[in-house]
Amino acid sequence: MELLNTLALALRALSRNKMRSSLTMLGIIIGVGAVIATVSIGQGANYLVQQGIQNMGTNAVFIAAGSGRPGGARMGSWAVKSLVMDDIQAVLREVPLIREAAPGVMSRGQVVYQNQNWNTSIMGTTPNYFQIRNWPVQSGSTFSQEEVDLAANVCVLGTTVANILFPVENPIGKTVRIGNLPFRVTGVLESKGQSTNGDDQDDRIFAPYTTVQKKIAGITWIQFIVASAVTQDASLAAVQPITELLRERHRIRRGEDDDFFVRTQTEVADLANQTQSVMTLLLGSIASVSLLVGGIGIMNIMLVSVTERTREIGVRMAVGATEGDVQNQFLVEAVTLSMVGGLIGIIVGLAGSALINKVLRWPVLISVKAMIIAALFSVAVGIFFGFYPARKAARLDPIEALRYE
Amino acid sequence: MSASLNADGPMIRLEQVHKTYQLGEMQVHALRGVSLHIEDSEFVAVMGASGSGKSTLMNIIGCLDRPTRGQYFLDGADVSTLTKNELARIRNRKLGFVFQQFNLLSRTSALENVELPTVYSALPPEERVKRAREALARVGLANRADHHPSQLSGGQQQRVAIARALVNHPQILLADEPTGNLDSRTSVEIMEILQELNEEQGLTVIMVTHEQDIAQYAKRAIVFRDGKILHDRKIEERLVAKDVLLTLPAGESSEEAASGEAGQAEKGSAQAAAPA
Numbered sequence: 090m091e092l093l094n095t096l097a098l099a100l101r102a103l104s105r106n107k108m109r110s111s112l113t114m115l116g117i118i119i120g121v122g123a124v125i126a127t128v129s130i131g132q133g134a135n136y137l138v139q140q141g142i143q144n145m146g147t148n149a150v151f152i153a154a155g156s157g158r159p160g161g162a163r164m165g166s167w168a169v170k171s172l173v174m175d176d177i178q179a180v181l182r183e184v185p186l187i188r189e190a191a192p193g194v195m196s197r198g199q200v201v202y203q204n205q206n207w208n209t210s211i212m213g214t215t216p217n218y219f220q221i222r223n224w225p226v227q228s229g230s231t232f233s234q235e236e237v238d239l240a241a242n243v244c245v246l247g248t249t250v251a252n253i254l255f256p257v258e259n260p261i262g263k264t265v266r267i268g269n270l271p272f273r274v275t276g277v278l279e280s281k282g283q284s285t286n287g288d289d290q291d292d293r294i295f296a297p298y299t300t301v302q303k304k305i306a307g308i309t310w311i312q313f314i315v316a317s318a319v320t321q322d323a324s325l326a327a328v329q330p331i332t333e334l335l336r337e338r339h340r341i342r343r344g345e346d347d348d349f350f351v352r353t354q355t356e357v358a359d360l361a362n363q364t365q366s367v368m369t370l371l372l373g374s375i376a377s378v379s380l381l382v383g384g385i386g387i388m389n390i391m392l393v394s395v396t397e398r399t400r401e402i403g404v405r406m407a408v409g410a411t412e413g414d415v416q417n418q419f420l421v422e423a424v425t426l427s428m429v430g431g432l433i434g435i436i437v438g439l440a441g442s443a444l445i446n447k448v449l450r451w452p453v454l455i456s457v458k459a460m461i462i463a464a465l466f467s468v469a470v471g472i473f474f475g476f477y478p479a480r481k482a483a484r485l486d487p488i489e490a491l492r493y494e
Numbered sequence: 495m496s497a498s499l500n501a502d503g504p505m506i507r508l509e510q511v512h513k514t515y516q517l518g519e520m521q522v523h524a525l526r527g528v529s530l531h532i533e534d535s536e537f538v539a540v541m542g543a544s545g546s547g548k549s550t551l552m553n554i555i556g557c558l559d560r561p562t563r564g565q566y567f568l569d570g571a572d573v574s575t576l577t578k579n580e581l582a583r584i585r586n587r588k589l590g591f592v593f594q595q596f597n598l599l600s601r602t603s604a605l606e607n608v609e610l611p612t613v614y615s616a617l618p619p620e621e622r623v624k625r626a627r628e629a630l631a632r633v634g635l636a637n638r639a640d641h642h643p644s645q646l647s648g649g650q651q652q653r654v655a656i657a658r659a660l661v662n663h664p665q666i667l668l669a670d671e672p673t674g675n676l677d678s679r680t681s682v683e684i685m686e687i688l689q690e691l692n693e694e695q696g697l698t699v700i701m702v703t704h705e706q707d708i709a710q711y712a713k714r715a716i717v718f719r720d721g722k723i724l725h726d727r728k729i730e731e732r733l734v735a736k737d738v739l740l741t742l743p744a745g746e747s748s749e750e751a752a753s754g755e756a757g758q759a760e761k762g763s764a765q766a767a768a769p770a
Contacts, residue, residue: 404599
């Protein structure tokens with residue numbers, strides 16, 4: 090019996106029991122829908138993170154004082170006094186892959202304007218920092234190199250700080266107090282939003298690094314260097330020469346640990362990618378469990394169906410159906426259930442993703458790959474869980490089956 | 495209809511057929527050396543008490559079962575050595591089955607029920623429908639093609655079953671207690687169809703029955719007892735269903751026979767006659 094025939098037969102058999110067929114499919118629909126929706130959300134989150142990284146500049150290279158452990162070690166690392174301004178000059182001079190570099194000196198302080206005040210972080214740097222980070226001002230201007238050389242009391246506000254201190258007034262040209270020192274506001278930056286680890290990048294004040302070093306933090310070193318390589322590939326290639334250069338400058342002997350670490354945005358991107366893939370995989374596998382449960386539902390119903398239709402099987406065999414015909418009939422029924430369920434599940438998953446996107450404002454990214462895999466997987470579920478009942482049907486003795494009450 | 499390929503030999507030849515079942519610890523000898531010839535175009539009634547072996551014989555003749563010992567030649571070919579798939583093919587092409595319980599698929603139209611055997615014989619769909627309609631017309635149910643079994647009376651259901659048995663133009667019709675679930679007038683109507691098929695189209699009919707008066711419509715009666723043939727004789731004073739019907743009072747089922755008109759009233763009465 091040809092396949093098309095069997096398929097028509099299966100569809101007819103399933104349509105005779107619409108309620109049961111749809112309930113059986115529900116397991117697969119929920120399973121596939123869940124897979125599609127979770128993968129879409131996972132990929133959406135991934136996309137968001139990647140966007141954030143793009144935002145930072147894919148060519149960026151970070152050099153920070155301290156040991157290379159990311160995350161927790163970083164706050165402590167700023168106490169390490171290993172990096173100085175001369176290191177920046179040396180890197181720019183000796184590593185041609187690096188185009189620009191800016192220092193970073195961090196401090197915290199209470200910022201006051203009239204009756205408004207706010208505790209925020211203050212970063213000392215040079216004007217080219219804003220170019221490296223691709224971070225323009227929305228009004229006014231950044232401070233100049235002369236002001237850095239003079240250690241002038243000028244600052245640029247992040248939008249969060251600007252909004253808090255100047256709810257109505259235009260901040261440009263106004264004077265705020267940081268600690269006891271007056272600072273003239275030269276500009277307000279455009280909003281950068283959250284960083285990849287969730288910090289508000291706009292909750293910050295920028296001032297010349299010389300000013301922060303001498304007048305606020307009272308230090309002579311710098312905590313990190315933000316550099317930009319000529320290309321994205323160059324950022325990775327620059328790690329080795331920078332490391333060698335700084336080890337030499339810091340007189341670190343062979344076998345001793347670095348007192349700084351170099352990280353590129355590409356590495357961060359890869360790491361984030363990896364984390365997201367694991368998350369997506371995890372979500373996907375949890376969703377697959379429901380697909381499995383759906384498959385067991387199909388097997389259950391097919392077994393009931395075989396028992397119920399014992400006589401039908403007997404009649405079919407009496408009029409000339411072979412074991413193979415009967416087996417195929419039930420197998421195709423199971424696969425049809427799971428496949429139609431899978432297709433509906435994909436639609437449900439897409440609708441669910443769209444709904445999540447609309448209601449929760451989460452970014453979702455529809456994955457065609459996930460859709461194809463879900464469809465194939467649901468067919469596989471049908472074959473796997475349909476085989477045993479189909480085999481059972483085919484093995485029936487026609488005489489016994491015809492006598493079955 | 496199809497005639498036997500080798501007109502010389504008998505259509506069915508059983509040589510010392512034994513059938514033994516294992517029922518737990520016990521061995522049941524259902525058939526103990528049955529030898530039997532049935533020629534083309536015969537109408538045989540197989541009789542006997544339950545457990546006499548007549549159903550086992552029917553299963554073997556119907557290629558649903560294989561003898562434990564002995565040989566069975568169908569149309570000159572030794573069937574006892576064939577594989578399951580080959581037996582399925584023979585059931586599909588050469589044999590037609592009619593059961594006491596009708597065994598129609600519920601929630602399936604009469605036409606689709608009749609089509610069932612053709613699904614397994616690789617016919618193109620148009621040919622299948624054409625044959626199914628022909629077979630339905632042959633049993634006088636052309637106007638009931640779209641009815642489901644639950645909408646048909648017992649007699650109509652059995653006629654659909656006969657149409658299903660005929661659809662692949664078999665050589666042999668095997669009927670297992672075909673009137674067991676029918677009232678007497680409907681039974682005679684079914685006998686009328688079987689007699690017509692046997693006489694007008696030369697179809698070989700083998701019918702199991704325990705009713706003496708039903709057996710009287712056949713041409714030959716084989717009586718079984720304890721797995722052996724007790725006697726095998728020609729039927730004297732054979733009944734002709736057409737004539738018997740004239741003597742019977744017209745029941746509600748008589749209007750079914752007049753298959754030309756399909757009035758609302760008729761439909762209602764047909765539905766009222768639910769199968770037992």
